[in-house]
Amino acid sequence: xxxxxxxxxxxxNELLSxxxxxxxxxxxxxSEFVVDFVQISPGTPKAHVRSRVIIAPENMKRLLxxxxxxxxKYEDNFGKINQSETxxxxxxxxxxxxxxxx
Numbered sequence: 001x002x003x004x005x006x007x008x009x010x011x012x013n014e015l016l017s018x019x020x021x022x023x024x025x026x027x028x029x030x031s032e033f034v035v036d037f038v039q040i041s042p043g044t045p046k047a048h049v050r051s052r053v054i055i056a057p058e059n060m061k062r063l064l065x066x067x068x069x070x071x072x073k074y075e076d077n078f079g080k081i082n083q084s085e086t087x088x089x090x091x092x093x094x095x096x097x098x099x100x101x102x
Contacts, residue, residue, distance in 0.1 A: 019050040033060045 021037035028034065033055050040047035055063065075081060 021050055023047065028057070032056060 019037065020039055023038040023040050025036045025038060026033060027036075035053045035055070036049045037051040037053070038047045039050050071081065
């Protein structure tokens with residue numbers, strides 16, 4: 001017996017262009033992870049959650065594995081992603097440095 005594991009995925013025109021995020025805040029409970037994708041701009045006193053994703057722990061671990069694999073593939077193609085030891089500073093905002101960011 002052969003199984004077809006392909007899923008047809010559709011994306012609406014509203015979601016097609018995506019949203020920009022330069023900060024992610026992650027919280028969890030025993031049953032779920034909540035990831036808020038935030039945009040913070042220099043000179044503004046407020047950051048805005050652009051998208052919230054709620055995901056089961058098992059699927060979060062799958063996502064982590066997939067992200068690690070994709071980062072490895074990206075670096076194989078384009079070179080190492082350099083990561084600063086110092087978090088970004090947002091002048092003229094209420095944040096000297098953002099909360100724990102991803």
